[in-house]
Amino acid sequence: MEFDVQWLLTGVPVAFGLGWLASRLDLRQVKHEQQNSPKAYYKGLNLLLNEQQDKAIDAFIEAVQHDPDTTDLHFALGNLFRRRGEFERAVRVHQHLLDRADLSSTDHDRAQYALAQDFLKAGLFDRAEQAYRALEGTPFEVEARLALLGLYERSRDWLAAQETAVALERMGTGSFATRISHYWCELAAEADAKGHTAEAEAALQRACAAAPHLARPWLVMGQRWVARQQPEAALAAWQELRTRASTHFPLIALDYAEQAVRLGQAQAALEVIRSAYDAAPALDLLRAQARLTGQPFAELPELMQHLQRYPTLSAAQAVLSGLLAHPPVPADVGAGVARALEVAARPVQRYRCACCGFEAQRYFWQCPGCLSWDSFPPTRLDEQ
Template structure:
């Protein structure tokens, strides 16, 4: 059968023309869809920047309808729902993303992390924990572990919290030694509550080993010994606390004095407390010293000197507890300084619109520029 070349000459131009026409139709449709989708997307962004979240959500829903395959639009919509507290809708958006077969691995992990955040915000902690745990080995691993750490601490699951914190530290996220020490101190408290003294002691030993400079393990060790009547042991623990973390010693200063009285170590304890007071003066240390040196005249003299040098309300209250006729010289001056210093913040005017405080009354607030927003009364008189 002979092939007629004339059909070939006519067919090629026709096929080319039909192909060109089809491509033009596809391009026009694609351009139209692309124009409609960004228009709704940018409209949503503009409304979001103008803090019109309701309208922004409507715009993003419209954008998703025009481009249902765009994962970024779904993430934006889900985040908006979460910010508004509509956690159920946020969960549905992110679960819909996870069900898509065409979603890449990176986007799937991102959706899983967003879903875990939805559960967390909604108070569904069991589901949030499972979602965060599934992110091990992904780029969201560190964020997920930090969230898990907070979840375990909220649930007071201190063993799990310590394990997660240790993994974070091993991964190079940062130092969690002091936080882990707190976890072991909490384990010690739980063990003591349940009558497991050996376990409590082991937990405190572990805390001291993990964070030797942390104050709480030494403080709590002394408190356990003091409660058990082992006063000399308590003094050793608290002296170690003072050596390693002197700023926290005032927290147990009075118990330190009581333990010294019980252990007949008054002179050494008085010297320790006086030295601590010289380094970091406080009324707690003054009360502890007064337990070891209860002479009224010396106690009032120490209080008067402290009040003059450190005019605080706490010191003023201590002085006011003494009979006025027994006040030491200079006590009235210190009392006046303390009261004046404490009253100074209350002598200001405060804007009712923005809370801006000033020593002088303004008709127009310098902070928010509102007119007549300053009440004529000072803060303490309102």
């Protein structure tokens, strides 16, 4: 068969032209998609900055539809869903990322961490714990362990919290000695509630060893000795408290006085109480002094001196209640005025969290409001 050179000369330019036309069409399509995707992305970003989250979500969904392979847009969309409280949609977005076979290890870890945050915000603590544990050995391990620590505190799983805090310390994250000591104190309380005395004592010993400067273990130890009818051991523990954390001594000053009177050591205890008052004046220390001297608190000479130096409503209430209890003030008038003073003073006779402002009549080691540790100063509002 004879080869026709004319077909070759004609076909090559035609094929070249068709290939060039096809490439131009592909380039136009890619260019069009690239133009649409950034526009939708920047539109969503602008809406987000203007606090228009609903419209921002729509814009990001449009951007994802134009470029379904991008990961950053998926992360932005999932985070927006979480911020709006649409946790189920956020979980679907991040789970979709995790199911992708072409996802890099870095983005996989990032998606796993985002998924754990979704579960935590949704209150699915069991699934959040599993998701955070899957991040061990990844660049997000420290963040995951910190989140687990907060999760265990919230669920009052003190043993797991203690183990997590120890692991964080070993990773060089910082010192968690105070928290670990508190966790052992909580474990001691749980053991006491179950009647496991030996476990409670061992937990308190570990609490003291973890943070010897912390007031709580020594305070609790003294209270346990009182409950076991061993006042000498209680006084020794509280004396240790005064040595290591003197600011918290007023919290147990009256109990200290009661046990000293019981042992016939009122005079020695009085010297301790007066020394503590000279270092940091407080009404609780004066109440303990009144108990040791056998005088009514309202008639204590040091109380009037305290009022002159520190004119607080609580001190005024104590002094006036003593004056109103004697003639010529009628009994019904004195009782009414004393009641009014009590109502007026009650708002300032509270402890207040330094972190969130939560107020309470009793002292807390962990704030019920913000869950911060040691955020309550050991003095009431009007004595601060």
